[in-house]
Amino acid sequence: MTVPLQALSLAELRQRTSEKWREYPEEVLPLFVAETDFALAPAISRALEEALRLGDTGYVASRTPLAAAYSAFATRRFGWSPDPAGMRSTADVSMGIVEILRRVIQPGDRVIVNPPVYPPFFDLVTEAGGEVERVPLRDTGTGWTLDLDQIAQSLASGARAVLLCNPHNPTGTVHSAESLHALAELAAQYGATVISDEIHAPLVQPDVKYTPFLTAGPAAAEVGFAVTSASKAFNLAGLKCALMIAESEQNRAVLRGLPVEVEWRTGLFGLLAAVAAFAPESDEWLDGLLMTLDANRRLLRELLAEHLPEARYRMPDAGYLAWIDLAGLGWGDNPSRRILREGKVALHFGPAFGAEGRGYVRLNFGTSPEIITEAITRIASLRSVEPAE
Numbered sequence: 001m002t003v004p005l006q007a008l009s010l011a012e013l014r015q016r017t018s019e020k021w022r023e024y025p026e027e028v029l030p031l032f033v034a035e036t037d038f039a040l041a042p043a044i045s046r047a048l049e050e051a052l053r054l055g056d057t058g059y060v061a062s063r064t065p066l067a068a069a070y071s072a073f074a075t076r077r078f079g080w081s082p083d084p085a086g087m088r089s090t091a092d093v094s095m096g097i098v099e100i101l102r103r104v105i106q107p108g109d110r111v112i113v114n115p116p117v118y119p120p121f122f123d124l125v126t127e128a129g130g131e132v133e134r135v136p137l138r139d140t141g142t143g144w145t146l147d148l149d150q151i152a153q154s155l156a157s158g159a160r161a162v163l164l165c166n167p168h169n170p171t172g173t174v175h176s177a178e179s180l181h182a183l184a185e186l187a188a189q190y191g192a193t194v195i196s197d198e199i200h201a202p203l204v205q206p207d208v209k210y211t212p213f214l215t216a217g218p219a220a221a222e223v224g225f226a227v228t229s230a231s232k233a234f235n236l237a238g239l240k241c242a243l244m245i246a247e248s249e250q251n252r253a254v255l256r257g258l259p260v261e262v263e264w265r266t267g268l269f270g271l272l273a274a275v276a277a278f279a280p281e282s283d284e285w286l287d288g289l290l291m292t293l294d295a296n297r298r299l300l301r302e303l304l305a306e307h308l309p310e311a312r313y314r315m316p317d318a319g320y321l322a323w324i325d326l327a328g329l330g331w332g333d334n335p336s337r338r339i340l341r342e343g344k345v346a347l348h349f350g351p352a353f354g355a356e357g358r359g360y361v362r363l364n365f366g367t368s369p370e371i372i373t374e375a376i377t378r379i380a381s382l383r384s385v386e387p388a389e
């Protein structure tokens with residue numbers, strides 16, 4: 001029987017040495033960077049403990065077990081069976097995106113991103129020699145969608161690639177099969193490439209239908225790459241392992257043509273952990289995590305309604321990141337600043353996600369109900385106080 005996961009206690013979490021727990025002093029509650037506060041899935045702990053016992057800390061010998069594990073995972077979770085022959089590994093999703101982009105664009109080519117979006121996307125495009133073409137998500141009043149008309153215009157005027165976030169960080173949007181299908185058709189029409197970042201895909205809630213981009217029709221398989229990892233769902237970002245996936249012969253050739261060094265950067269601990277994460281024995285842990293996140297996203301809705309009625313929040317369909325509009329509080333374009341300084345809660349800065357993020361904060365609810373409650377209580381207490389400056 002699936003049971004919800006319990007987060008570690010604050011005292012335990014404070015002993016962690018990762019970015020989330022060391023960036024700010026102890027009095028600050030950290031709900032910013034995308035790390036989660038749960039113990040590892042038992043199969044991952046076992047795999048890593050065994051490697052430690054053996055001093056198995058060298059280079060990765062073969063990516064085959066990882067590719068096979070992901071293909072089986074995608075079959076069970078998304079009804080998609082990508083061919084392991086079309087996969088290569090690297091250190092992380094960001095690196096995979098940059099390495100693919102470098103090979104599918106020429107220096108100075110425009111690459112479409114859809115703000116508000118995971119801030120490093122802007123830098124990854126530049127790192128690969130491209131120029132960022134911003135086509136914001138469209139706010140439908142009840143959710144967000146890709147602005148296919150604008151994307152079509154950008155592609156028609158020469159943009160060469162789309163860096164898609166599927167599911168989307170920070171809004172938690174799971175793009176519809178129809179919109180992905182249409183995006184793929186447009187990319188095919190204009191000879192462009194779509195790179196789909198699917199790092200949050202394992203975290204789609206069970207009541208929502210997830211479409212891996214490469215399954216969104218024949219054009220998608222032709223024009224697309226997927227880049228993914230176990231790192232967000234299973235909290236393995238420090239272990240450095242990600243997968244790049246292509247289906248069409250042309251795009252597989254791109255992956256085959258990557259320098260061998262790209263694959264050598266895969267971390268062995270990351271690979272061992274990812275194989276354990278994608279194994280059937282970790283499904284129950286993942287289901288437990290999804291239950292916890294479901295409860296947390298609802299708790300957040302209740303807390304905001306009760307204590308911060310000015311906040312506008314739509315529950316995400318995937319992940320553990322909440323995109324909250326706090327403009328109604330009148331705390332300026334970047335409310336996270338005051339919340340950090342005076343409320344001692346660290347949230348991610350809305351404007352870092354693009355101009356569309358003015359007045360917003362991103363809150364990580366991959367933690368305990370107690371920490372979420374304390375964070376919202378601290379933020380709400382600022383409502384009755386004049387800003388310090």
Ligand SMILES: Cc1ncc(COP(=O)(O)O)c(C=O)c1O
Nearest residue numbers: 034092093094118169197199237
């Ligand atoms: C959409 C998205 N892509 C990539 C990353 C970073 O992944 P990696 O550490 O594998 O580069 C994150 C991290 O939060 C993310 O949200």
